[in-house]
Amino acid sequence: MKKGLTVDKVDLAFGGVGALCGVGLELKEPQILGVIGPNGAGKTCLINCISGFYRPQKGHIFWQGQEITKMPPHKIAQIGIARTFQNIALYHGLSVLDNLMAARHVLMKQNMFTDAIFFGWARREEIEHRRRVEEIIDFLEIEGIRKKIVGSLPYGQRKRVDLGRALALEPKILLLDEPMAGMNVDEKEDIARFIIDVFEFLKIPIILVEHDMGVVMDICDRLIVLEFGNKIAEGNPEEIKSNPKVIAAYLGAGEER
Amino acid sequence: MTVADTIPKLLLENDKKYGNKKIAMRKKEFGIWNEYSWKNCYERVKYFCLGLVSLGFGKGDKAAIIGDNDPQWFWGEWAAQAAGGVAVGLFVDSILSEVEYILKHCEAKFVIAKDQEQVDKILKLKDCLPQLLKVIYWESKGLWKYEESLILSWDKVEKLGRKYEETHPGVFEEMIHTVKPDDIAFITYTSGTTGLPKGAVHSHKTAILCSQNQLKLYPWYSNDDYLSYLSPAWIGEQCLGMVAGLKVAAVVNFPEEPETVTENIKEIGPRFLLFNPRMWENMASTVRAKMLDAGLIQKFFYHLCLPVGYKAINFQIEGTKTPILWKLLCKIADFVVFRCLRDRLGLSRLRFGITGGGPLSPDCFRFFRAIGVPLVQEFGLSELLPVTGHPKGFDLDSIGHVAPGAEIKIGDNNEILIRGEGLFLGYYKNPEETERACAGGWFHTGDAGNFDGQGRLIYWDRVKDLVELSSGVKFPPQHIEGKLKFSPYIKDCMAMGGKERAYVAAIIAIDFEVCGRWAEGHSLPYTTIIDLSQKDQICELIKKEINAVNRTLPEAQQVKKFVNLYKEFDPDEAELTRTRKLRRSFMEERYKGLVEALYSDQGEYAIEAPFVYRDGRTGVVKTVMKVNSV
Numbered sequence: 001m002k003k004g005l006t007v008d009k010v011d012l013a014f015g016g017v018g019a020l021c022g023v024g025l026e027l028k029e030p031q032i033l034g035v036i037g038p039n040g041a042g043k044t045c046l047i048n049c050i051s052g053f054y055r056p057q058k059g060h061i062f063w064q065g066q067e068i069t070k071m072p073p074h075k076i077a078q079i080g081i082a083r084t085f086q087n088i089a090l091y092h093g094l095s096v097l098d099n100l101m102a103a104r105h106v107l108m109k110q111n112m113f114t115d116a117i118f119f120g121w122a123r124r125e126e127i128e129h130r131r132r133v134e135e136i137i138d139f140l141e142i143e144g145i146r147k148k149i150v151g152s153l154p155y156g157q158r159k160r161v162d163l164g165r166a167l168a169l170e171p172k173i174l175l176l177d178e179p180m181a182g183m184n185v186d187e188k189e190d191i192a193r194f195i196i197d198v199f200e201f202l203k204i205p206i207i208l209v210e211h212d213m214g215v216v217m218d219i220c221d222r223l224i225v226l227e228f229g230n231k232i233a234e235g236n237p238e239e240i241k242s243n244p245k246v247i248a249a250y251l252g253a254g255e256e257r
Numbered sequence: 258m259t260v261a262d263t264i265p266k267l268l269l270e271n272d273k274k275y276g277n278k279k280i281a282m283r284k285k286e287f288g289i290w291n292e293y294s295w296k297n298c299y300e301r302v303k304y305f306c307l308g309l310v311s312l313g314f315g316k317g318d319k320a321a322i323i324g325d326n327d328p329q330w331f332w333g334e335w336a337a338q339a340a341g342g343v344a345v346g347l348f349v350d351s352i353l354s355e356v357e358y359i360l361k362h363c364e365a366k367f368v369i370a371k372d373q374e375q376v377d378k379i380l381k382l383k384d385c386l387p388q389l390l391k392v393i394y395w396e397s398k399g400l401w402k403y404e405e406s407l408i409l410s411w412d413k414v415e416k417l418g419r420k421y422e423e424t425h426p427g428v429f430e431e432m433i434h435t436v437k438p439d440d441i442a443f444i445t446y447t448s449g450t451t452g453l454p455k456g457a458v459h460s461h462k463t464a465i466l467c468s469q470n471q472l473k474l475y476p477w478y479s480n481d482d483y484l485s486y487l488s489p490a491w492i493g494e495q496c497l498g499m500v501a502g503l504k505v506a507a508v509v510n511f512p513e514e515p516e517t518v519t520e521n522i523k524e525i526g527p528r529f530l531l532f533n534p535r536m537w538e539n540m541a542s543t544v545r546a547k548m549l550d551a552g553l554i555q556k557f558f559y560h561l562c563l564p565v566g567y568k569a570i571n572f573q574i575e576g577t578k579t580p581i582l583w584k585l586l587c588k589i590a591d592f593v594v595f596r597c598l599r600d601r602l603g604l605s606r607l608r609f610g611i612t613g614g615g616p617l618s619p620d621c622f623r624f625f626r627a628i629g630v631p632l633v634q635e636f637g638l639s640e641l642l643p644v645t646g647h648p649k650g651f652d653l654d655s656i657g658h659v660a661p662g663a664e665i666k667i668g669d670n671n672e673i674l675i676r677g678e679g680l681f682l683g684y685y686k687n688p689e690e691t692e693r694a695c696a697g698g699w700f701h702t703g704d705a706g707n708f709d710g711q712g713r714l715i716y717w718d719r720v721k722d723l724v725e726l727s728s729g730v731k732f733p734p735q736h737i738e739g740k741l742k743f744s745p746y747i748k749d750c751m752a753m754g755g756k757e758r759a760y761v762a763a764i765i766a767i768d769f770e771v772c773g774r775w776a777e778g779h780s781l782p783y784t785t786i787i788d789l790s791q792k793d794q795i796c797e798l799i800k801k802e803i804n805a806v807n808r809t810l811p812e813a814q815q816v817k818k819f820v821n822l823y824k825e826f827d828p829d830e831a832e833l834t835r836t837r838k839l840r841r842s843f844m845e846e847r848y849k850g851l852v853e854a855l856y857s858d859q860g861e862y863a864i865e866a867p868f869v870y871r872d873g874r875t876g877v878v879k880t881v882m883k884v885n886s887v
Binding site: 130200 | 286287288289398399401402513514516517520
């Protein structure tokens with residue numbers, strides 16, 4: 001069986017507009033892969049393709065040797081591909097705790113009726129899931145907002161809960177879509193630390209789409225650069241920094257660190 | 258009462274007496290309150306202590322502890338003391354230079370740190386701490402990948418301890434019995450409102466005496482729930498939570514995280530609380546802010562009943578008998594509103610809520626008393642605790658009667674001089690300072706005050722902090738600040754005057770959260786605190802608050818001009834001490850130009866101020882602040 005994630009020459013177009021043109025990537029061992037590029041380069045489209053929200057017209061995506069190109073998103077979530085959303089997808093009327101518990105729904109084996117009786121297996125399962133959720137709450141240091149309604153939380157904390165929701169799926173690979181968008185320096189540092197902690201603790205591959213070059217260069221092992229749906233470069237942060245194509249396309253000629 | 262004369266012996270006794278039958282501590286983890294019996298505690302201390310010994314910790318050695326309040330903080334200290342060593346507490350949010358100074362000064366051999374954040378601090382300093390043997394952490398998150406021979410997990414130390422016991426059975430009990438009452442138990446570094454921190458040394462004997470007197474002042478009983486929130490690096494928590502808790506075998510509860518403390522209070526319903534004035538003030542302004550958002554019915558009853566509470570406590574303050582009508586009204590108000598309010602705050606079972614570590618504004622005090630919270634004040638020092646308190650009845654002008662075990666005399670310049678059986682041994686490695694502070698057998702507090710006719714001590718201010726105006730009138734800045742801070746919109750402030758200055762002026766730090774909510778409620782758009790604080794509407798709002806305070810002050814002491822600072826006061830920038838006391842002279846120096854603008858006709862003042870992130874990087878803020886007249 002092939003290991004890891006393989007994206008093979010994926011094409012995605014909306015009407016006549018090409019969003020991705022033959023983009024490919026390989027992610028075999030656990031590492032943090034950064035995806036960067038200017039606005040509209042197709043970064044989020046790539047994540048959406050992998051997580052099944054978009055269906056590419058051409059090309060194939062494999063996870064652990066299994067083709068997932070045409071799988072529906074909930075199936076993809078079940079096989080361990082978890083993601084966060086750029087504009088946060090949580091239940092706004094539920095508490096943080098309930099949001100995280102809801103995320104574990106795909107892992108629960110009991111049905112509505114046994115849960116209603118809440119005895120024996122159903123009870124044990126619920127407790128086990130709650131234990132895991134509490135570990136995630138501890139991990140992300142959101143104890144203080146455990147029982148708060150998500151809709152009442154500030155943006156930075158919602159982003160953190162969104163990450164918690166992805167972790168609650170027991171991911172085997174994590175796709176993070178701009179987890180630091182719209183945050184201040186302190187909040188960014190916090191999230192960067194959590195991403196590194198997640199990586200070190202779970203030892204899973206992470207794909208990180210991010211605009212903040214400082215963060216990306218700091219925490220990613222490898223980077224791919226997109227521009228107008230094309231992959232224009234791939235390599236470690238050092239190589240990317242000195243790649244003339246990248247400098248021209250994104251970093252602006254000769255000014256980035 | 259027990260006869261154990263050292264802290265480890267107290268622990269040993271509690272283990273023998275209660276063992277597994279009684280809970281000693283509770284800590285909320287993963288959303289569940291975990292309980293530790295006295296036997297659990299004793300064993301954790303025992304093996305941790307033996308682990309320390311096997312790593313080279315010996316008699317007289319110092320172990321510094323830094324972290325949030327957790328059972329491990331307490332166990333770590335007891336373990337160090339059981340081995341004949343000394344515990345040195347550090348505040349969690351201490352910056353690098355403070356940590357460095359204290360660790361160097363006390364020559365700590367071991368540092369017991371909570372988590373990655375604290376461990377990182379120590380590791381940054383390791384090159385200038387040659388005597389440091391190990392850094393032990395009790396929360397491993399984020400530390401898995403550290404390849405550093407200096408650090409070690411708490412569990413590993415306990416394992417080492419178990420191994421050590423196999424080869425040295427009974428050594429722990431032996432060690433406990435060789436610790437003498439006159440051995441040093443802990444050093445608390447004073448917050449340093451005056452220059453570099455000084456380490457006040459307490460022996461087992463003085464610590465136990467202080468706690469005993471504390472228990473005489475505000476009695477506790479076995480099984481009383483206590484919530485440990487303030488850092489044990491501070492003498493108050495040392496004597497209350499740690500030693501007095503051991504002495505009466507109370508249940509010490511630890512909040513899940515510092516941020517969750519208000520929820521945790523609700524869950525525990527403590528019998529006993531020790532908070533600093535800021536916490537109480539926060540609680541009071543939270544109630545007020547929440548009432549602004551409350552429904553009409555709640556608002557109606559709240560505003561109907563609160564004046565009843567105030568009226569009733571006025572009788573108590575004046576010392577007259579409460580008329581039966583008011584007693585009855587008060588009972589009704591209590592039933593309708595106050596009972597529920599106390600329950601919401603988690604204070605319904607409270608026997609004593611102590612405020613210590615600084616002055617609490619009288620308004621805040623009155624508020625809690627009015628809603629039936631038994632809030633009492635205590636005046637104590639790192640050098641001697643307690644000095645005064647209000648065990649029975651209360652008043653707002655004084656800081657209370659002389660506490661058991663303490664003696665007070667008023668010296669030159671109205672300075673308060675104290676002595677007592679629990680008085681500290683001296684400042685660590687600073688004989689000159691000790692000599693000066695304890696000249697003539699009395700400890701010179703540097704605080705000014707006097708006794709009133711009924712033997713109550715009235716606190717003025719620091720001797721050097723009473724401020725004179727050009728008219729010759731003296732005013733107490735802290736008192737005015739306390740009154741101002743009771744406004745929900747004002748988070749911090751500094752009142753100023755001086756011999757060349759004709760009136761009192763104030764620098765205000767608005768409460769960003771509350772003012773922000775107010776702005777939202779009044780459709781006022783804003784971006785940051787820099788922007789919000791200078792809005793005309795906010796200046797008007799603050800002016801109204803100041804006017805209300807001015808009405809309660811004599812004409813000569815009223816605040817005439819103020820400015821809303823573009824940020825909140827920050828201990829990281831040394832504007833406040835770690836116990837959040839204002840560092841006045843530093844502030845006056847730092848905002849020199851701004852202060853001058855307050856005493857001129859300038860309508861606004863442009864500032865360009867450097868600021869420092871917690872990791873040491875710096876930045877610059879440029880903004881214009883409005884100078885407002887009242």
